[in-house]
Amino acid sequence: MTTLSLIGAPTDVGASVRGAGMGPDALRVAGLAETLQAQGLTVLDRGNLAGPPNPWAPPQAGLRHLTEVVAWNRAVFDAVTEALNAGHIPLLMGGDHCLGVGSISAVARHCRATGRKLRVLWLDAHADVNTGAISPSGNLHGMPVACLLGHGPAPLSGWSGQPAALTPDEIDFIGIRSVDAAEKQAIRELGLQVFDMRHIDEHGMRYTLTEALQDVDDSTHLHVSFDVDCLDPADAPGVGTGVRGGPTYREMQLCMEMIADTGRLASLDVVEINPALDVRNQTAELAVELIGSLFGMSTLAR
Numbered sequence: 577m578t579t580l581s582l583i584g585a586p587t588d589v590g591a592s593v594r595g596a597g598m599g600p601d602a603l604r605v606a607g608l609a610e611t612l613q614a615q616g617l618t619v620l621d622r623g624n625l626a627g628p629p630n631p632w633a634p635p636q637a638g639l640r641h642l643t644e645v646v647a648w649n650r651a652v653f654d655a656v657t658e659a660l661n662a663g664h665i666p667l668l669m670g671g672d673h674c675l676g677v678g679s680i681s682a683v684a685r686h687c688r689a690t691g692r693k694l695r696v697l698w699l700d701a702h703a704d705v706n707t708g709a710i711s712p713s714g715n716l717h718g719m720p721v722a723c724l725l726g727h728g729p730a731p732l733s734g735w736s737g738q739p740a741a742l743t744p745d746e747i748d749f750i751g752i753r754s755v756d757a758a759e760k761q762a763i764r765e766l767g768l769q770v771f772d773m774r775h776i777d778e779h780g781m782r783y784t785l786t787e788a789l790q791d792v793d794d795s796t797h798l799h800v801s802f803d804v805d806c807l808d809p810a811d812a813p814g815v816g817t818g819v820r821g822g823p824t825y826r827e828m829q830l831c832m833e834m835i836a837d838t839g840r841l842a843s844l845d846v847v848e849i850n851p852a853l854d855v856r857n858q859t860a861e862l863a864v865e866l867i868g869s870l871f872g873m874s875t876l877a878r
Contacts, residue, residue, distance in 0.1 A: 638711060673847045676847070682736075698747055698801050716732075726740030789834065798842055799842065814854025
């Protein structure tokens with residue numbers, strides 16, 4: 577019996593728009609646990625982690641709220657590590673996407689300890705490879721990938737036991753359509769594989785996922801970091817940094833079902849749901865549908 581640990585991290589400390597801290601409870605209200613239990617999974621809701629409040633201070637040395645971001649990520653790191661050590665699938669409920677540093681660092685450390693091959697799928701409208709030197713805002717929810725690749729501030733690096741939690745060939749980006757000017761150069765220099773919306777438009781979601789998953793095998797620990805603003809804001813209005821032109825509902829369902837078909841999904845982040853900007857919790861309800869698909873919910877038995 578597969579067991580999932582739900583871990584809430586109610587903070588918007590890495591963002592500049594208030595509201596993502598309500599995301600974990602919005603997912604609960606939308607029936608996340610019940611949806612997963614209907615798939616035959618055992619679900620343990622570990623409640624919400626505690627951390628410092630958002631001081632809403634200006635950036636310092638190009639970074640906003642670094643001390644608070646470190647504290648929240650340390651709490652996430654410890655909770656995800658505990659779930660993995662128990663043999664559970666950790667499902668992090670954000671909160672904003674800065675929390676991916678703690679979550680994926682814990683997964684990377686676990687993979688190195690167990691000899692598993694890590695693959696991360698970053699589903700997002702944004703690439704999140706900014707650094708304090710190039711970020712227009714200083715918001716750390718735009719920097720988690722840079723941190724995981726070893727290019728972030730020192731307090732957010734090295735948690736996996738290595739200077740970088742990830743190498744560029746261990747992460748694929750899907751749905752990207754908003755990249756800052758300096759980020760474009762960083763992506764090129766780092767050699768990152770990005771399946772942006774033009775790629776999806778030209779080749780379709782099926783071909784895109786086939787490319788992204790082609791070398792996932794039985795030795796792979798597959799981690800999905802799902803920023804809900806990957807979706808088009810017409811379908812998911814409850815996000816802080818929506819960008820029009822994202823994958824449709826059906827395209828994202830296919831994406832999730834193809835990930836489920838691998839049978840290798842072993843950890844998950846769901847972040848950036850902002851109920852303060854939502855309409856009758858429809859974004860959280862859509863996220864719950866998609867999470868259900870990630871764990872095998874489909875029209876027919878396959």
